[in-house]
Amino acid sequence: MENDTRTRAVSVAPSTGPRRGLGLEEFHLGGGFWERMQRSNARNTLRHCLDWMDRLGWTANFDRVSQGATEAPRPGWPFSDSEIYKLMEALAWEYGRSGEAWANAVLESLVDRIAAAQDGDGYLNTCFGHAGQHPRYTDLESGHELYCTGHLLQAAVARARTVGHDKLVEVARRAADHVCREFGPTGRAGLCGHPQIELGLAELGRVLEEPRYTEQARVFIERRGHGTLRPIALLDASYFQDDVPIREAAVWRGHAVRALYLAAGTADVAADTGDVGLLDAVQRQWARTVERRTYLTGGMGSRHQDEGFGEDWELPPDRAYCETCAGIASVMVSWRLYLATGEVRYADLMERTLYNVVAASPDADGRAFFYANPLHQRTAAADIRPDRVNPRAEGGVRAPWFDVSCCPTNLARTLAAWQGYVASVEGDTVTLLQYAAGELRLALDGGGALVLRITTEYPHDGAVRIEVVEAPDREVHLRLRVPHWAHGATLADRGGERGVAPGWAQARGTFAPGSVLDLRLPVEPxxxxxxxxxxxxxxxxxxxxxxxxxxxxxxxxxxxxxxxxxxxxxxxxxxxxxxxxxxxxxxxxxxxxxxxxSGYPPYRSSxxxxxxxxxxxxxxxxxxxxxxxxxxxxxxxxxxxxxxxxxxxxxx
Amino acid sequence: MENDTRTRAVSVAPSTGPRRGLGLEEFHLGGGFWERMQRSNARNTLRHCLDWMDRLGWTANFDRVSQGATEAPRPGWPFSDSEIYKLMEALAWEYGRSGEAWANAVLESLVDRIAAAQDGDGYLNTCFGHAGQHPRYTDLESGHELYCTGHLLQAAVARARTVGHDKLVEVARRAADHVCREFGPTGRAGLCGHPQIELGLAELGRVLEEPRYTEQARVFIERRGHGTLRPIALLDASYFQDDVPIREAAVWRGHAVRALYLAAGTADVAADTGDVGLLDAVQRQWARTVERRTYLTGGMGSRHQDEGFGEDWELPPDRAYCETCAGIASVMVSWRLYLATGEVRYADLMERTLYNVVAASPDADGRAFFYANPLHQRTAAADIRPDRVNPRAEGGVRAPWFDVSCCPTNLARTLAAWQGYVASVEGDTVTLLQYAAGELRLALDGGGALVLRITTEYPHDGAVRIEVVEAPDREVHLRLRVPHWAHGATLADRGGERGVAPGWAQARGTFAPGSVLDLRLPVEPxxxxxxxxxxxxxxxxxxxxxxxxxxxxxxxxxxxxxxxxxxxxxxxxxxxxxxxxxxxxxxxxxxxxxxxxSGYPPYRSSxxxxxxxxxxxxxxxxxxxxxxxxxxxxxxxxxxxxxxxxxxxxxx
Incomplete structure (x- = not known):
């Protein structure tokens, strides 16, 4: 394998803008909340997902295609390929971060199997287009072909950023080329019922420096909102966000995961094309949605019926859907908006959602998950059998696997790359965004290394100690996020202790090794x-x-x-x-x-x-x-x- | 046609029990709220339903079967036959009550068409069992074949009670005989995903004095609750009430219309078989459901997702489903329980539901309808085009027709026979249950006629004047329902004015023509x-x-x-x-x-x-x-x- 185009192992890399997130190699978790989550993900969740998908025949669907055995009934939903790809993305991050050989071996084996299932022209899908199957792209509303491809591209991006160009990246390149030929400006004027391809194309375009992919993502985004997709039963065009062009929409609506993946892809395209109007639209939608359609936990999605946003102020705690995947997608959107704007509110919402949606889903050992995350459960749920495939919205009990099982693999890829969200870097300015114990180790663009050791029991304690282990012999700008709720926070350094208001606490100077910053965030109830x-x-x-x-x-x-x-x-x-x-x-x-x-139950007149x-x-x-x-x-x-x-x- | 087995035109006729409802010929509405509703139903709704079903090809489905033309795609849902049958029931009541020739002519024409579509062995369904269709009874969960048959039987019952035995009754008899052969104790151990056949069999059994039909209804009821039906996607056995045997269930659950039709059929079987335990079960379920799962309007069904009851206390006003058909079905259940027990609470709930669910659905001219009846609409709905088939749960605007259009025809049959609910008769005791202007004209079992003229602007005014026009020369017992909310009500008669408490106000005596009872119900807000x-x-x-x-x-x-x-x-x-x-x-x-x-919208910490x-x-x-x-x-x-x-x- 060539490593020449290997880039920093960041989860998102806008091609414009002054600030970047952390590469996985730049922060090592050293105990605490997120290391525990990441460890159970690495030790248990990855294998758990693989075992279930082997057991249910989802991985073998690729072999059916490569062996020409597609006439027999195919197990799994049409979108089950995407679960394999999300697991592959998780394995790529895991191997890139930890060097765990098992992860790499499993990934390479999966790559061989999916590569063998790729058609000559780059099309890759186990549900359509082969003997005994519906033809390609005959059900764009529900078939999820482009959605699956989008996740394939994301997996390849993770691989390219951690290992470099390999067979997976080539598979993805051929798939992306196929999509550009098929759906380009002179091709089919179609779009996918479930956004995701936009994200995948934009990110693969960055990794491979291929502007055609970014352009194709842009085409999909501009094509949306004109009622192209046919309604599915009771679901109208807003379910797919195909009701209003993205530039004109005031708020997110319809299926929450779809709306959020689309917003993330739109932010990517806006960043790479310098489209200020498009970025403004996403920011405006974020603001209105957070103000009126978001739960205290950061959860999004108020309705079970369409797994969707409801209307403004429709936030029932008992029937809250708050799908785990929607929480992950919300973090993805806010991260992109933070990178594009540097506004603290995006990092605030990420923290809220990471602790109260993303972290709520897995059980302590990472082998059972919440799909929906309601804020009120009236009756204790019945216990479930651990070997059972569960209906997705079953409340009150974590289940090992679901009929539609998007959440476990989505968690796996998110947790495997979690430390990317810890800080951002902009020249000699380093901004700590999320607090976790560990070591930050940066090669600054201006030369020299910055090494910070962070000690904290956050979120269970509000004290965060930042010790400078190594710093260049010039002025460096450290910024610390003071969360919106942290009224009365203080920062102590060599200049003494001072109060810091929600927003950014700043420390600028030439830091000697051994310098200490003590941030105290009040965590009284x-x-x-x-x-x-x-x-x-x-x-x-x-x-x-x-x-x-x-x-x-x-x-x-x-x-x-x-x-x-x-x-x-x-x-x-x-x-x-x-x-x-x-x-x-x-x-x-x-x-x-x-x-x-009067006694008419349960209403009484008086x-x-x-x-x-x-x-x-x-x-x-x-x-x-x-x-x-x-x-x-x-x-x-x-x-x-x-x-x-x-x-x-x-x-x- | 012979008229020898013509019975009183009551909507429900338990074969046991001391009290009966009114025949349509026993009360003539004389102006006011319900006469207006019944008039717009007669003048507009019946024809409106027929026109839509002709236009959509639902009526012509019967001709396709009789002409052997079932290979072509069939318009409408599998259950569209039931809409024709409900309209036929409405036409039968309408003709029986008013003698309107148009109603009879339309009904007879429909009877000819459905009779021609009946198979030799009595099976009658336009969606299954013919060339190009799935075989009979291969989708009991969703196919609705027995549900449709149940509505056919109900239409025949209305015909038999108003005109006597005719061709429709013979078609129904053959269909019922087929069901008994096919699903009897030694036949298929199946049941229908949507209850209704139980009701139809029980009532047809009464009209035709055929105990086999009652027995088959009993078999279906006992067969339910053992998980026979396969789950549909995310819907489990409780959706069909197939999770718990009816005798053991504590509360209604799952799809509301299904639960309520089943309860009504169960009450019929319990009454005819003298099964006290079964009647107790339905009463217990009614009490718990009314206490914990019923809206102030009487509406039932808290969830859009499964059109179902939610949990206890789950009564969101905005996402209330409160399907019009569930309101009608609730009235059907309470009416049966009132007839069986004489308890005033059942008549109280009927009134609540009739005024605030049933009457809320149609527009003033009876050509547009609410399907769902929420208690909170946050934003004014967009106007709809009058010629459009609407999604069923579209809030805030009455629509002329729906994709699933069960509500208009259900309203039609209910309003056509509304006056049956006005009073009950038990020997020489006559109980006024619902207040409407008009004339009650009874031949008492003990001989002689009782004629009462009722004058009122109820519900807009609380004064109800009851004038005795004719009475036998012996003691008669008049009872007037005092609604549960009517604290401070008074009754004035020849003995003066006295306060009457919620429950029954009673007047017993030998009434001279010209005697007047003045009931005053306080209707202050x-x-x-x-x-x-x-x-x-x-x-x-x-x-x-x-x-x-x-x-x-x-x-x-x-x-x-x-x-x-x-x-x-x-x-x-x-x-x-x-x-x-x-x-x-x-x-x-x-x-x-x-x-x-602190400013985290829309939650603020202080x-x-x-x-x-x-x-x-x-x-x-x-x-x-x-x-x-x-x-x-x-x-x-x-x-x-x-x-x-x-x-x-x-x-x-």
Missing amino acids: RLSWPDPRIDAVRGCVAVERGPLVLCAESIDLPESWSLEDVRLDTARPPRADGDGAVARMTSVRPPPPGPDG ATPPREAGAPARREVPLVPYYRWARRGSSAMRVFLPTAQHGSGGDD | RLSWPDPRIDAVRGCVAVERGPLVLCAESIDLPESWSLEDVRLDTARPPRADGDGAVARMTSVRPPPPGPDG ATPPREAGAPARREVPLVPYYRWARRGSSAMRVFLPTAQHGSGGDD
Whole structure:
């Protein structure tokens, strides 16, 4: 293999703009929250995904094509190829980061099998275009052919950025060339029901310095929004984001993962073509969506029916879909917007989503996953059998695999490359964006190395120590993100301790080895109040602690209490407790309402709200990080808790 | 045609039990709410349905079968035959009640066409079992063959009870005999994914005095709940009520219309077989469902995804499905339970559902319909083209026809036979259940006639005058339902005026012609408070007036106001206004929240709820009956309004 075009192992590399993310080799996790997540991903999740896809016959679909055995019924959904590609992307990052030989061997074996299934003209798909199958591109709405190709290209990008040009990259190049011929300006005027090809083409174009790919991504983006795709049953054009041209859309809508992958690809194209109007459109959509269509956890997608965004302010906690993949896609979009603009709000949302959606999905050992991430579970879910393929939206229990199993492989690739999000670099300015223990080791563009050792128990503690191990003998600019919630944060360095406001804390100077910066972020529990226009959580409040959203679980309640009776006494602020992540709130359990009013259940007519008879019970109840919920067993759960004043409409 | 087995034209005729409903000939509507509804149904809806089904080719599907032309693609869903049968049932009731020749002519013509499509062994379905079609009963989950047959039997029952045995009854008899042979105890151990055959068999068994049909209905009911049906995609066995045997189920669940048709059929079988345990099960399920899974309007079905009941307390107003057909089915169940038990609660729920679900669906002229009946519409819906087939759950605008168009024909048959619900008769006891202007004319079992003239503007006014026109010269027992909300009702007769409590007001005696009973039901607007466990409307209150649920529409707000800002000032009670149905509430529009707290939209962290800066605006805003909403044009709408105290979590 030639290594001459090997680039830095970053997950996204815009071809314009002053700042870049970290290559995987530039940050080594040294214990803590994300190292634990990454370790269980490496040790368990990768093999778990491979085993399931072997067992279900999804990997063997490639062999059926290469062996001409496609007449027999094909197992898996039409888009199952994409799961193989996402796993391949994960394996590429994993091998690039850790050098783990197993990962490389599995990847190379998979590459051989998919390469053998590629048609002579570069087309590669196990569901269409061969004997006994529907012809190519005859179901652009639901067939997911270009979506699958997009994930193939992403896997190749990961390989190219970690190892260099190899067989996978060549397979991807041929597939991309095929797509350009087939769907170019003079080809089929089609587009894929599920965006993803745009991202893949843009990123492969960067790696291979091939402007035709970026141009094809641009063509797909401009082609969208004109009602080309046929509606599927009850789903109209907004489901595919084919209702309004991207430049004109005010907000994300329809299927959340589709909308977000499209936005990420659009940001890539906008960056590479210098299209300010297109970038503005994505930023505008981000702002409106975050303000009106995003959960406290960062989760997106309010409806099960179409796995989609609902309307503004439609954010039910119980029927929240908040698909894990939508959380990952949201992080992908915000990362691109941060790289393009440098605005702190994008890094803030990434943190919120990483801790409260992405980290919530896998179980501690990375072998079971949440697909949907609701904020309210009324009844403890039934236990599941560990060997079962589960319906995707089954609430309240992590499952090993799903009928549609996009989330496990999506997590795998995200966690394998997680440290790319830790910081950005812009000349001699280094900005710490996410706090994790480990070592940052940069060769600065202006010459010299910057090595920082970061010590922290974040997010369970708000102290972050940054020690300069090595620095060039010239002025360097260190910037530290102060999260939006961190009112009262301080930064101590050789100049003493000072308060730092949410946004950027800055330290500029020539740093001697051994210099220390001590950032203290206040992680006392705080009450978070929803906008009154979010009807579904009126009269409720949530508790957050640092970047973590907390929740109450029925497993922590006294035997005789039900989670539906628990209210939070806002007059007694929740206090920190336990391991640094847990809090305790004073909970009020009201007596049942009195018998006044007319008796049509469950609505009672009376001039004033029904009064509760007798005194309420009061008790301290634990609140645990949302990402951990249901890890101790099946449980009912609430993020938003009725306040004692608002539980029944009556005053307490 | 022979008329010898002609029975009273009642919509349901249990073969046991002391009380019966009214035959259509026993009550003549004389102006008012329900006569207007019935008139627009007779004049417009029946023909409207026929025209659409002719235009879409659904009626011609029968000719394709009789002409052996089934190889060509068949228009319509597999269950479209059922729409023809429901229209035929409506035409049968309409002709039976009014003698309208057009209705009879259309019905007879349809009977000829369906009879010609019946196979030699009695099987009758235009989607299965003929050349180019799937074989019979190969898709019991989704094929709806037995469901369609059930509606055919119901149409025949309406014909038999109004005209007597005719060709339609013979077609139904042959179809029922076929079902008994095919699915009897020694036949296929199958059941239909959509209940309805149970109802049809039970009722046809009553009309034809054929115990085999009742027995086959019983077999289907006992066969259900053992996981026989295969799951459809994400829908599990509870979707079809095939998860738990009917006797053991605690509550209705899954697809709402299916659950309710099944419950109605079960009540029929329980009544005819004297199965007390089975009747108890349905009553228990009714009570739990009404307490925890029913909207203020009487609407049932909280989820779009499966058109189904959600969990206990899951009653979102915005995503309420509340399908019109589920409202009709709920009335069917409650009517059967009332006939079986005589309990007033069943008649109370019927009234609630008739006024706030059934009457809400059609437009004033009966040519456009709501399919879903949500309690909150955030944005005024786009106008639709009157010639368009609409997706079924499109909110906020009545549509002339739907892709799945079960609701228009279901309304047609319900409205055509509406007066059957007005009263029940038990020996010399006559119970008025629903109040409508008109004349009740009964031949009492003990001899003699009872004729009552009822004068009222109900529901827009609470005064109901009942004048005895003719009565036998012996003691008769009149009972009047006092609705559960009517605290302070009075009844005046020759003995003077007295207060009557919710339940039954009674008058017993020998009534001279000219005797008058004056019932006065208080219909002042009242506040109705939801149980605090209904999370989705916490901090809100609704306004009702008599049997009518009221709502606020954006069309009534000042230009600069948005419905999302409107709160109800509970300190100033809503007052009656206008035509007797409208009320006015004092609304408070708060200023926007102040800038305190951290700024992560739309959630703000602070120790106390964000305060509103400045004084709120106050204004009277009309509240209109829910059944009329969107009749004046597209509008945003709310039934539950945040109270001024609870709008933002802040005190006002």
